[in-house]
Amino acid sequence: MLVLTLAVGNSLFQIGEVCRQPASGVAPARLTELISMAKKVSAKARAAARKQRDKWKMKRWYTIRAPRHPWDFKNIGETLGESDEHIMGRVYEMTLQEFNGDFTKMHVILRFRVDECVGQDALTTFIGHHHQTDHTRRQIRRYRGKIDDVVDVVTTDGYLVRLKPLIITQKRVQTSIKQVMRSKTKDLLLGFAAKNTYAKLQESILGGELEESIRKAVKPVYPIKSVSIRKSQLLQSGVVGEKGPTLDEIHAEEERVAAELKAKKAAALAAAMEEDDSPSILDAAEAMEPDSDKSESVADSQAEDESSPNETVTEEVVEETEASSTDAIDYQSMTVAELKELLKAAGKPVSGKKADLVARLEE
Numbered sequence: 001m002l003v004l005t006l007a008v009g010n011s012l013f014q015i016g017e018v019c020r021q022p023a024s025g026v027a028p029a030r031l032t033e034l035i036s037m038a039k040k041v042s043a044k045a046r047a048a049a050r051k052q053r054d055k056w057k058m059k060r061w062y063t064i065r066a067p068r069h070p071w072d073f074k075n076i077g078e079t080l081g082e083s084d085e086h087i088m089g090r091v092y093e094m095t096l097q098e099f100n101g102d103f104t105k106m107h108v109i110l111r112f113r114v115d116e117c118v119g120q121d122a123l124t125t126f127i128g129h130h131h132q133t134d135h136t137r138r139q140i141r142r143y144r145g146k147i148d149d150v151v152d153v154v155t156t157d158g159y160l161v162r163l164k165p166l167i168i169t170q171k172r173v174q175t176s177i178k179q180v181m182r183s184k185t186k187d188l189l190l191g192f193a194a195k196n197t198y199a200k201l202q203e204s205i206l207g208g209e210l211e212e213s214i215r216k217a218v219k220p221v222y223p224i225k226s227v228s229i230r231k232s233q234l235l236q237s238g239v240v241g242e243k244g245p246t247l248d249e250i251h252a253e254e255e256r257v258a259a260e261l262k263a264k265k266a267a268a269l270a271a272a273m274e275e276d277d278s279p280s281i282l283d284a285a286e287a288m289e290p291d292s293d294k295s296e297s298v299a300d301s302q303a304e305d306e307s308s309p310n311e312t313v314t315e316e317v318v319e320e321t322e323a324s325s326t327d328a329i330d331y332q333s334m335t336v337a338e339l340k341e342l343l344k345a346a347g348k349p350v351s352g353k354k355a356d357l358v359a360r361l362e363e
Contacts, residue, residue, distance in 0.1 A: 058082050062122040064092050066099075066112060069244040070199045073123070074099075075254075076112065084117040092124065096206060107135035108206065118247060126202055128161075128233040136166070139226055145169035147178050148230075151186050153193035155201055158238025163189055163205075164231040165214060170223045181218045188217050199241060205229050331358040 064077040076094060081087040092112045096105035108131060112124035140146055147167040154160055165185050173181075192210060193201055204210040215227045245253075331339060339357040340350040348360050 055082065060120070062087055062117065062120055064112070064114065064122045064124060065247075065250075067124060067126055068247075069241050070203055071126070072244050073121075073247055073250045076124075079114075079122065087114050087117055087122050090114045090122075091127070096129075105206075107132045110206075121247065123247075125237065126234070128231070129206065130231040131228065136230055139166075139168050139228075143172055144225060145171065145173040145178065145222075147173075147181050147185075149182050149186060151189045152235070153189055153201075155193050155196060155198045155238065157197045157241065158236075159198035159201075159234065160236035160238075161193070161198070161201065162233040162235055163229055165189070166228050166230040167214070167218060168225040168227075170225045173222055177222055181221050184217050184221070185214050188214060197241065198238065199243070205232055331361050 059080050059082050062079050062081060063075055064079055066072075066074040066076050076099065077092055079087065079090060079092070090113070092114070094110055094112075096108040096110055097103050099110060108129055110129050111127050113127045114122045115125045116123040145168070147169070149165055151163045151165070152160065153163060167181060167185065189210075192204070192213070196204070201210075211227045211229060215224055218224060218227070334342075336354050336357065339354065339361065342361055343350045343357060346361070350357070352360075
């Protein structure tokens with residue numbers, strides 16, 4: 001600690017004190033120790049970063065499968081994850097057209113949630129569906145009535161499901177009529193769910209049976225344009241059913257189908273190689289076609305064979321007609337220019353008089 005003084009004449013005045021310690025209040029030894037520790041930590045962090053493994057190499061593919069009943073563990077997609085914990089809870093969406101090939105249901109979106117992982121298979125639960133917004137908007141037009149509702153139903157196996165029906169009338173309707181139609185729809189949904197399982201409810205919603213039942217119930221009240229269950233949502237799970245094939249049976253069936261396809265492919269290629277002609281990939285592909293496709297191709301070939309005699313007769317008639325028409329041509333009535341054009345087309349000389357030209361054409 002230093003004290004500054006100022007001498008003015010015979011008097012001394014104290015100006016202030018000066019401290020030799022750092023401004024931060026840390027002792028020099030402690031500051032040096034902290035700096036060295038920071039350098040050690042940064043060196044360890046750099047070494048750990050160099051040793052860090054690529055997370056993408058640690059991930060693996062999982063096969064997403066639909067529920068056991070009524071979907072029979074159908075393969076609906078694949079997903080990537082490091083472990084089972086990362087896969088649990090994922091929601092997979094797909095259209096009903098992709099699921100069963102019905103192009104009229106391309107606007108229906110199915111939602112599946114992964115609830116269990118068995119090996120490389122991610123087993124899911126059907127948690128609901130919804131219609132695309134643009135499809136719903138196309139149903140609503142001016143001078144039409146819209147009746148929608150939200151109904152919570154409980155199935156016989158304890159599943160709590162929220163359904164949202166939508167009814168479009170041909171013309172505008174009064175509020176009292178809407179209330180009656182809404183009440184009939186709610187009673188029908190509650191009664192249907194109370195008598196069926198969750199799997200049967202799924203089939204009825206996606207298959208259109210439940211919508212047809214609603215149409216028949218409300219049609220006597222007022223003319224209907226369209227009826228749909230625009231959205232369903234699983235609120236609470238119930239008792240899981242044991243119906244349907246097991247996962248081992250599904251794996252065995254898939255392996256059997258793959259083995260049959262491989263054997264057909266090998267047999268088709270071998271047959272193509274044994275033929276005298278050069279091996280053709282098209283021949284192998286035709287040998288692998290299903291029986292239905294083969295029957296269609298055989299029917300087409302038979303139809304072509306049946307039509308070929310008629311075509312031959314037609315061609316003969318045409319040739320005879322052309323020959324007769326050629327014989328009946330009157331070259332004498334034609335001009336020299338026309339005769340020369342015919343000779344040019346036939347590749348004959350065009351020099352000479354008209355009689356010579358006619359003689360060359362009649363040869």
